Amino acid sequence: MSVLQRKELEDSPLADLHAIASELGIEGYRALRREDLVTAILGGGESADESAESTEGETAERERPRRGRGRGRGRGRGRGSRDEIEDKPEAEEPEGEVNDEPEAESEPAEDEQHETLAGVLDVLPNGSGFLRVTDGADVYVSPAQIRRCELRPGDEIAGPVRPARRNERYPSLVRVESVNGGPAEAPVDRAEFGNLTPVHPHERLAAPASLASAPFGKGSRVAIAGPSGAGATRLLREIVTTLTAQPSSPELVVVLAGVRPEEVTDWHRETDAPVFGGSFDCSPDEQAQAAQLAVERAKRVVERGGDAVVVIDTLEALSPGVARRIFGAGRRVEEGGSLTVIAAVGESADQLRVASTRVVLTPGASEPTVDAERSGAQRADLLA
Numbered sequence: 001m002s003v004l005q006r007k008e009l010e011d012s013p014l015a016d017l018h019a020i021a022s023e024l025g026i027e028g029y030r031a032l033r034r035e036d037l038v039t040a041i042l043g044g045g046e047s048a049d050e051s052a053e054s055t056e057g058e059t060a061e062r063e064r065p066r067r068g069r070g071r072g073r074g075r076g077r078g079r080g081s082r083d084e085i086e087d088k089p090e091a092e093e094p095e096g097e098v099n100d101e102p103e104a105e106s107e108p109a110e111d112e113q114h115e116t117l118a119g120v121l122d123v124l125p126n127g128s129g130f131l132r133v134t135d136g137a138d139v140y141v142s143p144a145q146i147r148r149c150e151l152r153p154g155d156e157i158a159g160p161v162r163p164a165r166r167n168e169r170y171p172s173l174v175r176v177e178s179v180n181g182g183p184a185e186a187p188v189d190r191a192e193f194g195n196l197t198p199v200h201p202h203e204r205l206a207a208p209a210s211l212a213s214a215p216f217g218k219g220s221r222v223a224i225a226g227p228s229g230a231g232a233t234r235l236l237r238e239i240v241t242t243l244t245a246q247p248s249s250p251e252l253v254v255v256l257a258g259v260r261p262e263e264v265t266d267w268h269r270e271t272d273a274p275v276f277g278g279s280f281d282c283s284p285d286e287q288a289q290a291a292q293l294a295v296e297r298a299k300r301v302v303e304r305g306g307d308a309v310v311v312i313d314t315l316e317a318l319s320p321g322v323a324r325r326i327f328g329a330g331r332r333v334e335e336g337g338s339l340t341v342i343a344a345v346g347e348s349a350d351q352l353r354v355a356s357t358r359v360v361l362t363p364g365a366s367e368p369t370v371d372a373e374r375s376g377a378q379r380a381d382l383l384a
Helices: 006-011 014-024 034-042 048-054 143-148 232-244 261-270 284-303 320-328 349-354
Strands: 115-123 129-132 139-141 156-162 221-225 251-259 275-279 307-313 331-333 338-346 357-360
Touching (some): 014 034, 014 143, 115 284, 221 232, 232 261, 251 261, 251 284, 261 275, 275 284, 284 307, 284 320, 320 349, 338 349
Parallel strands (some): 221 338, 221 357, 251 275, 307 338
Antiparallel strands (some): 115 156, 331 338
């Protein structure tokens, strides 16, 4: 087991501490208070009796706010805590416990049938994770399974799932059977997105005719700017429709952050692409988590040499730090593969400055109208 830091343990849900204590063989860990449990884990296995004697007479453990977990499925809200989200306020943990002792990699009994589910992995800072299943309950994934298969956030994994047991809030993954469509074994040599070499986009992507003055290609960062009512959302849906109609389109995902509830319905009905996130009634944390998980999924595609497109409506709903990281992920890499980010940015000068393609909409028009003089692409000559 890797070296555990006290702060990481103190920030972990109680159920994850129980799982670690079980692996370490700590006796009576369920009877320990949180602070005593952390001390026992760091001490390598102090028993419940010993810890209780050492803390007899102390005041009751103060209540500690825990990281919130909302829903983060393709059609739901983001949930779980992730270390990419900065300045995240703490939220109360829902009643009940996360799976205390998931039977990672355990074989089902001969007479026990388990449903096989697939989804996108969301990894928490404490090493555990959740399989975000479209139109289904999130599935707990143990730290042991994540370490054994060297899984990363955004990996698409599948395997049999057992129902939640007594005192468990979530079903659990029995074992990992496939990762990104391949075997579950840890890869011998896996590229790291951050180590790949960014280059200028040079392969043009199909786009609506209205974007003739602002071409973009595989790996572009496309900022669609304009005031409310200028038609950015409608233009984004036209782009998605155009891309999905191509015979060999990149893997595409839509992220909704802070849109109107009616627009969420429109997105689901008018496109076949997976949709992450939701309307403005989602918390800022849920919106950020959904957006970051979608981008992590796209990064895994690029690491395998594929092309991915993330369409975001809108970056205005995300904090500046999160928006910067998400938009900055767009790139074509020299080793093969690309991540294209196409986002509505409102009137943000910051996003326009770092965009490789700028699309500025004219306000007040009945249809999305591109201001050709203010729009354009960096190194447009490569996209001719």
